[in-house]
Amino acid sequence: AQSVTQPDARVTVSEGASLQLRCKYSYSGTPYLFWYVQYPRQGLQLLLKYYSGDPVVQGVNGFEAEFIKSNSSFHLRKASVHWSDSAVYFCAVSGNSNNRIFFGDGTQLVVKP
Amino acid sequence: GPKVLQIPSHQIIDMGQMVTLNCDPVSNHLYFYWYKQILGQQMEFLVNFYNGKVMEKSKLFKDQFSVERPDGSYFTLKIQPTALEDSAVYFCASSLDWGVGEQYFGPGTRLTVL
Numbered sequence: 001a002q003s004v005t006q007p008d009a010r011v012t013v014s015e016g017a018s019l020q021l022r023c024k025y026s027y028s029g030t031p032y033l034f035w036y037v038q039y040p041r042q043g044l045q046l047l048l049k050y051y052s053g054d055p056v057v058q059g060v061n062g063f064e065a066e067f068i069k070s071n072s073s074f075h076l077r078k079a080s081v082h083w084s085d086s087a088v089y090f091c092a093v094s095g096n097s098n099n100r101i102f103f104g105d106g107t108q109l110v111v112k113p
Numbered sequence: 114g115p116k117v118l119q120i121p122s123h124q125i126i127d128m129g130q131m132v133t134l135n136c137d138p139v140s141n142h143l144y145f146y147w148y149k150q151i152l153g154q155q156m157e158f159l160v161n162f163y164n165g166k167v168m169e170k171s172k173l174f175k176d177q178f179s180v181e182r183p184d185g186s187y188f189t190l191k192i193q194p195t196a197l198e199d200s201a202v203y204f205c206a207s208s209l210d211w212g213v214g215e216q217y218f219g220p221g222t223r224l225t226v227l
Contacts, residue, residue, distance in 0.1 A: 004155075036218070043117060043204070044218035090156070099144065099211055100158035100169060 002027050004091050006104035014112050015083050021076040021107050023065075023091030033074040034092040034101070035065055044090060050074065061085070086111045115139040117219035119205050120187075125225045131193035134222045136205030138188055145188040146206040146216060147180065149173055156204060162188065163211075192224075200226045 003026045013019055025031060032051050036044040048059025055067040065076045074091060091104040118137040126132050138145055144163050150156040160170040162180050177196070182188040188207070192199055202223045206216040 041122075041220055043119075043220045044206075045114075046215055046217075049215070099146075099161050099208075100171070101148075101216060102158070103148075103156040105155050 002093060002095075002102045004093050004102055004104035006089075006091055006107050008107050009105065010108040010110065012110045012112060013081055016080050019076075019078045019081045019085075019109070021089050021091075021109065023074045023076065023104060024072050025074060025091070025093045025102075026072065027093050027095060027102075029095045032094045033065070033067060034094070035059065035063070035074075035076050036090040036092060036103075038088045038090065038106075040087075047076070047089075081109075081111050083111045083113055085109060115142075115217050117205055117207055117217050119203075119219035119222050121222060122220065123223045123225070125227065126195060127227050128197055129194045131191065132195055132224060134190040134192075134203050134205075134224065135187040136189070136207075136219055138205065138207030139209075139217050142207035142209050142217070144168075144208045144211060145180075145182065146208075147190050148204040148206065148218075149201045150204065150221070151201045159190075159203075195224075195226045197226050200224060 005024045034049045035047040038044050048057050050057045050067045058064050088106045090106045092101045094101045120135040146161045147159040148156045160174045161168045179191045202221040204221045205219040208216045
């Protein structure tokens with residue numbers, strides 16, 4: 001069965017601190033992995049994606065994620081967060097056998113000034 | 114970047130009525146999607162649509178649901194009749210390609226069925 005687990009519903013960090021948002025997935029087949037961000041009253045925006053190759057993928061605004069197959073994880077990281085990073089972050093998985101995306105519950109990131 | 118628009122942003126209707134949710138996808142995209150998110154739950158795939166036809170649908174896509182994109186205009190999700198459990202935020206998405214094609218999402222329509 002396909003699923004995505006984001007164990008942290010809310011994460012609070014101070015501006016300038018490092019960040020890790022956790023994501024674990026279950027997918028029967030070759031997974032395509034995504035992180036999306038949603039700002040208030042806006043649609044989901046793609047931060048980064050992993051299809052194959054280098055397991056560390058770089059995204060927009062200094063975000064990166066690492067695909068660890070042995071752990072079925074795809075955690076999102078940023079070295080130094082900014083207050084404007086406050087948003088809801090969704091981890092998601094898809095595959096080449098179909099075109100539907102399976103989403104996690106989302107993690108609300110709050111960056112304190 | 115490319116934007117997907119959804120109209121209206123919020124719709125309130127009485128149970129049993131019909132509702133149509135409208136999506137204006139990215140102009141050159143060929144594949145269209147609807148996802149449903151009940152408050153506090155995960156966003157879940159409903160249906161995808163290409164070349165005038167439903168390609169895939171999930172078990173959430175009940176018989177009361179239908180989608181169409183007449184003459185390349187809005188991609189619509191119609192629910193007739195509505196039920197209380199249809200209350201949710203509905204997200205539209207579009208992509209240029211199948212499979213690894215990046216899906217661009219709209220801001221969602223919040224549907225409240227009373």
